[in-house]
Amino acid sequence: MEAEKKAISLLSKLRNESQTDKPIIPFVEKFADTDIWNQYLEYQQSLLNDTDEKPRWFYSPWLFVECYAYRRIHEAVIQSPPIDDFDVFKEAKEQNFFESLESITALCIHLQELMTTIEDLEENQLKNEFFKLLQISLWGNKCDLSLSGGETSSQKTNIINTLEDLKPFILVNDMEHLWSLLSNCKKTREKVSVTRVDIVLDNSGFELVTDLVLADFLLFSNLATEIHFYGKMIPWFVSDTTIHDFNWVIEQVKHCDHKWVSKCGVDWENYVKMGKWVYHDHIFWTGPHEFCAMFHVAPDLYAELQKAHLILFKGDLNYRKLTGDRKWEFTVPFHRALNGFHPAPLCSIRTLKAEIQVGLRPGQGEQLTASEPNWLTTGKYGIFQFDGPL
Ligand SMILES: O=P(O)(O)OC[C@@]1(O)O[C@H](CO)[C@@H](O)[C@@H]1O
Numbered sequence: 001m002e003a004e005k006k007a008i009s010l011l012s013k014l015r016n017e018s019q020t021d022k023p024i025i026p027f028v029e030k031f032a033d034t035d036i037w038n039q040y041l042e043y044q045q046s047l048l049n050d051t052d053e054k055p056r057w058f059y060s061p062w063l064f065v066e067c068y069a070y071r072r073i074h075e076a077v078i079q080s081p082p083i084d085d086f087d088v089f090k091e092a093k094e095q096n097f098f099e100s101l102e103s104i105t106a107l108c109i110h111l112q113e114l115m116t117t118i119e120d121l122e123e124n125q126l127k128n129e130f131f132k133l134l135q136i137s138l139w140g141n142k143c144d145l146s147l148s149g150g151e152t153s154s155q156k157t158n159i160i161n162t163l164e165d166l167k168p169f170i171l172v173n174d175m176e177h178l179w180s181l182l183s184n185c186k187k188t189r190e191k192v193s194v195t196r197v198d199i200v201l202d203n204s205g206f207e208l209v210t211d212l213v214l215a216d217f218l219l220f221s222n223l224a225t226e227i228h229f230y231g232k233m234i235p236w237f238v239s240d241t242t243i244h245d246f247n248w249v250i251e252q253v254k255h256c257d258h259k260w261v262s263k264c265g266v267d268w269e270n271y272v273k274m275g276k277w278v279y280h281d282h283i284f285w286t287g288p289h290e291f292c293a294m295f296h297v298a299p300d301l302y303a304e305l306q307k308a309h310l311i312l313f314k315g316d317l318n319y320r321k322l323t324g325d326r327k328w329e330f331t332v333p334f335h336r337a338l339n340g341f342h343p344a345p346l347c348s349i350r351t352l353k354a355e356i357q358v359g360l361r362p363g364q365g366e367q368l369t370a371s372e373p374n375w376l377t378t379g380k381y382g383i384f385q386f387d388g389p390l
């Protein structure tokens, strides 16, 4: 109880600082990334050079302040042993999973049926199935809990039946590039060689299941031979996946009382055991830096990503970090907005929840603004945006 009281008082202090636009203060508790964060704070301070101004909640860049807020929540918890490994968002994430169970069941059954017919599929049919699972993973990204302030945001309908209706809302659609890349890898692959797809995960719950279903399909269709996942080392943006969530979701699926669903869980656990699925942690993902800084700030992670044939970046926050959350013109090429971040061919799979979008056709953004002023932030629209040699 003492520990809870302490955590709550630290959180109240944090709330007060943010509501009253206090200066952004350094981290005190020693943790793996404390120095990195405090150095970044100094950098933000240096941008205000000749004034006495301090970076503050209402005026500093949103991406930085928002990440800082989640890191401060974590600091309040780690300063309060013995509850220092408590995940304040665990309950919300688990609720999202349970509320989406019907849709998860339908998806797992679909996957198992596909597995049994895969040998008979023509090239074109295989491509179609790949596109379906990509779109399911895209729309799965609607289910994040930070946009809804932690309120429920689960998937209640069978998503497979809605894909056709949702197609007009895909603003950038580079799925064909993903297909060409992976089917070429498959055709030219020698017996012993590897095709590696890396997935930079976003939200746990329903979205994570859609990513695991896609990852499973990539393996049994032979479009890839190895999948590497990246999650968050601390609770992040309410619904983001940690290693605990990753294992928890697989365990839940495994114990579902539907035989095809639990078969998925058993397969997924085996992939992890066999090293066909590899989960990576890295503190960089919960840092303040945009991805173009990764080469210098986290060269080991950059080198790891370079081993992939394709990297899929799930979600809105990853898109903001890919593009530096800048006020880019809508028509600026994605390659340019990545600002030198090119570890391997990559694709952002994201529903739009923040006021940033690049790589649109001339006039496309303006047209959307005229007809639907909130199109950038509602999660109604989505993209598959690819960067890499064609
Ligand atoms: O990365 P995700 O889960 O797709 O979205 C995270 C998000 O909802 O959180 C922030 C709003 O607080 C925005 O960056 C973004 O819209």
Ligand SMILES: [Mn+2]
Pocket (backbone or CB within 6 Å): 144, 146, 202, 203, 237, 239, 240, 315, 317
């Ligand atoms: Mn998220």
